[in-house]
Amino acid sequence: MAELLTLGWGTDVARTPGKRRWDIAATVAAAVLITASTGASIMEQARVDNEPTSVQDAGKGDGSSVLPGRETVLGAFTGVPYTYPSPARIENPGASEATDFTIDPVAWYTNPFKSPIYYGARVAQWFTGGKAATGIDFIHSKAIAPLDDEANFSGTLNGKPLLPRARMRDVLSKLEFSHGHNMLLLNGFLRLPSIGTRISPYVGAGGGALLPHTEVEYADGSRPRTYEYNYAGPAAQALAGIEIRLSKISVFVEYKFTYAKYGAPLSEVDGSWLPLDLFRQAKRWMAGEPPPGGHISTKVVSHQVVSGLAVRLAPGR
Numbered sequence: 001m002a003e004l005l006t007l008g009w010g011t012d013v014a015r016t017p018g019k020r021r022w023d024i025a026a027t028v029a030a031a032v033l034i035t036a037s038t039g040a041s042i043m044e045q046a047r048v049d050n051e052p053t054s055v056q057d058a059g060k061g062d063g064s065s066v067l068p069g070r071e072t073v074l075g076a077f078t079g080v081p082y083t084y085p086s087p088a089r090i091e092n093p094g095a096s097e098a099t100d101f102t103i104d105p106v107a108w109y110t111n112p113f114k115s116p117i118y119y120g121a122r123v124a125q126w127f128t129g130g131k132a133a134t135g136i137d138f139i140h141s142k143a144i145a146p147l148d149d150e151a152n153f154s155g156t157l158n159g160k161p162l163l164p165r166a167r168m169r170d171v172l173s174k175l176e177f178s179h180g181h182n183m184l185l186l187n188g189f190l191r192l193p194s195i196g197t198r199i200s201p202y203v204g205a206g207g208g209a210l211l212p213h214t215e216v217e218y219a220d221g222s223r224p225r226t227y228e229y230n231y232a233g234p235a236a237q238a239l240a241g242i243e244i245r246l247s248k249i250s251v252f253v254e255y256k257f258t259y260a261k262y263g264a265p266l267s268e269v270d271g272s273w274l275p276l277d278l279f280r281q282a283k284r285w286m287a288g289e290p291p292p293g294g295h296i297s298t299k300v301v302s303h304q305v306v307s308g309l310a311v312r313l314a315p316g317r
Contacts, residue, residue: 068130075122077308092294101155108143133189145175179213183235207236228271232264256304266293
C-alpha cells in the first residue's frame with residue numbers, strides 16, 4: 001500500500017513542469033469547488049437535525065425516511081481525478097520484427113470536463129439497520145498521454161532501437177484510454193456514526209474489472225491501430241464520503257483512491273460497442289489467438305474527488 005500511495009511522487013516527470021503544476025492546481029481547485037458545492041447543503045441540513053419530523057418519518061417505509069435503514073440506492077456522480085505518472089510498456093514478441101519498448105514515465109492527464117466527461121454510476125443495497133451495504137460502481141475516467149512532451153524510451157520498435165529520449169508523438173500518434181479508463185467494481189460500504197439525523201459519513205472498498213477503450217497507434221503507420229474496448233486487468237478502489245440525506249434523495253461528496261493494473265491486448269482492430277468488443281476478445285482468447293499487436297502494460301493510479309445525487313428506494317418496514 002505504501003508503494004501505491006507514493007507512486008509517482010519522486011519521479012522525474014518528462015512533462016513540462018509548468019504544465020504539470022497547472023494540471024495539479026486545476027485538479028485541486030476543481031476538487032475544492034466540488035466539495036464546497038455541498039457545504040451550503042451540509043450547513044442548512046445540520047440546522048434541522050433535531051426536528052421531530054425527522055424521527056416521525058423514519059417509519060413511513062415510502063423512501064422518505066432521513067434515518068439510515070434498509071434501502072436500495074441508485075446514484076450518479078461526476079468529479080475530478082489526479083493520476084500519477086507511470087511507465088508504459090508495449091511488447092509484441094510474436095511479430096516478425098520484435099517490438100518491446102518502455103516509455104518512462106507517461107504523465108497521464110484526464111480532462112474530466114471535456115467530452116467524454118468523467119462520470120460514474122452506483123447501485124447499492126443497504127441492509128437492515130443501514131450500517132452495511134454492498135453495491136456496484138461503474139467509473140468512466142480517462143488517461144491520456146501528452147504526446148507533445150518528451151519522454152525516456154528504451155527498447156526496440158519493429159526490430160530497430162529507439163532513441164533514448166524523444167517526443168512521444170514521434171513514436172506514437174495516439175496513446176490513451178479516453179472512452180475511457182473504465183472500472184466496474186463490486187464494493188462493500190460501512191456507515192460511520194451519523195452527524196445528527198441527516199449527515200452520514202461512510203467508508204468503502206472494492207475490486208473488479210478494468211474495461212478500458214484502448215487507443216494505440218504508431219506514428220509511422222507500420223501497424224494498424226487498436227481502437228476498441230477490452231478487458232485489461234484488475235482494478236480496485238478505497239473510498240470515504242459524506243451523505244446528506246434529504247427526504248427521498250441524497251447528496252454525497254466522496255474521495256476515491258483507485259488502482260488499475262493494465263495488460264491491454266492490442267488487437268489492431270476498430271471496435272464498436274463494449275459488449276461486442278468483449279465478446280470478440282473472449283472468442284480470440286478461447287481460440288488461443290494472441291493479439292496481433294501484443295500488449296500494453298502500465299499502472300493507472302489516481303486520487304479522485306466526486307460529488308453526486310442518489311435516489312433512495314426503501315421497502316415497507
